[in-house]
Amino acid sequence: MPSWGLTRRGKCSPSAPTMSGLLPPVLEEKQASPVQSTTNVSTIGHGHGDSEPGGPVPAISIEHLPEGPLRSARRDSRSASYSSSNVVVVPRDLSLSKPVTSIAKQQQILEKLPPPSHWKAPHPSEPLGRVQQIIFNLLCLTSFGDSSLDSVWAAMCLEEAGDESLWVEGTRRMYGRLSNLLVVAGLLLVSSAVFVTTVPPRAAMINYTLRGPYICILGSFALLLGGIIVGSALLLVVGKAQPCWSKEVLCANRFHVYCTLIMLSYPFFSTAMGTLLLTFGLLSAVWCAEDRAIQGACVIVLVLPVSMAVLFGVSCATASAGSRLRKAYGALGGQSAS
Structure with a gap:
């Protein structure tokens, strides 16, 4: 072979x-x-x-x-x-699938389960309906950072269905807003406490021990202290609140909704009012003094932040942008309201 x-x-x-x-x-x-x-x-x-x-x-x-x-x-x-x-075989459905965003989740749940009437802003046809609508939207904006409660309702419904991602994200966002407000309020509280308890080094330049400026600074101290107390309590409540309890207790009807919005908005309004009072007290203390140079400098310092607010208002007034969530189910909301 x-x-x-x-x-x-x-x-x-x-x-x-x-x-x-x-x-x-x-x-x-x-x-x-x-x-x-x-x-x-x-x-x-x-x-x-x-x-x-x-x-x-x-x-x-x-x-x-x-x-x-x-x-x-x-x-x-x-x-x-x-x-x-x-060879790795990729299913056609898997390769063409797209991730579901939070806006898409909210749109789906709002189309299936629209929020009840007491969760929405009052209709303009009601007595003082336009004023009530502005107040409602302002409270929603200062409490949850949105002009409506649609995102909160969608997060609660999705959590009951087994998807708690929106509820966890909303809770984290609320924690961040309250924490930032508490930091700002604490800094302003320390500043107002310094002005209340000390004597001005040069009364000819700034004299905040006069009756008017001192009352403003003292009111700022009180408002900031109350805002810190309420904000700290809200941090504890937000961390323990469950979606079912929040929907059945905190937002049971129109009265409960307004009470909840006012409580959540109090730290913002107290910090804002405390800041305005502290600023007005210091400016009035400068204007009551005799130094003209310091008075002119105070005018410039006051004009700068006011001009930023004016620019922001002009920018918002000259352009319009609708929410994607409102566009998605706006027709459905209009039909339910009618």
Whole structure:
């Protein structure tokens, strides 16, 4: 019988001599079989060995096999091994799917479960309806950071359905707003306390011990202290409030909704009023003094923040932008209100 061996091109040839004695016993055993000699050492895939799951798949050479069932089986086995090792099939639905945003979640829940009437702003046709609507939107803006309660209602409904992402995000946002207000109120409280308890070093430049300025600074101290107390209490309540309890107790009817909005808005209004009183007290103390240079500087210092507020108002008045959430179900809300 002719001996099988490896040629220079890596093909099996009966004329090639056997390298007995120069190869390890394992390779000699592989060369002794014609079927084993047709297997190349090139592999497809990644791994540490053939015995491990997910290891390299041998690329079987079928060039020297005759046409028949054996060659067909080798070809099918090689195709199946290659496809199972390297081809990753991605479902069409998964590859084309898009992440669901919070706006989309709110839109879906508001289309299925619109908020009740006492969660919405009063209709303009009611007595003083326009004024009530402005007050309601202002309270919502200062308490939750939105001009309506639609996002709060959607978060509660989604939490009851098993998705608490919007409720957790809203709670975190409320925590951040209250924490920032408490930081600002604390700094202003310290400043007002300094002016209340100390004597001005130069009364000719600024004299805040006069009756008018002192009353303003003292009122600022009181408002800021009350805002810090209420804000700290709200932090504890917000952290423990559950959606079901909030919907059934804090927002049971129109009266409860207004009470909740006023409580959540109190730290903002107290901080704002305390800041205005402190500013007015210091400005009045300067104007009661006799130094004209300090009075002119105070005018410039007062004009700068007022001009920023005017610029913001002009920017908002000259351009309009509707909420995506309101556009999504605005028609549905109008039909339910009518």
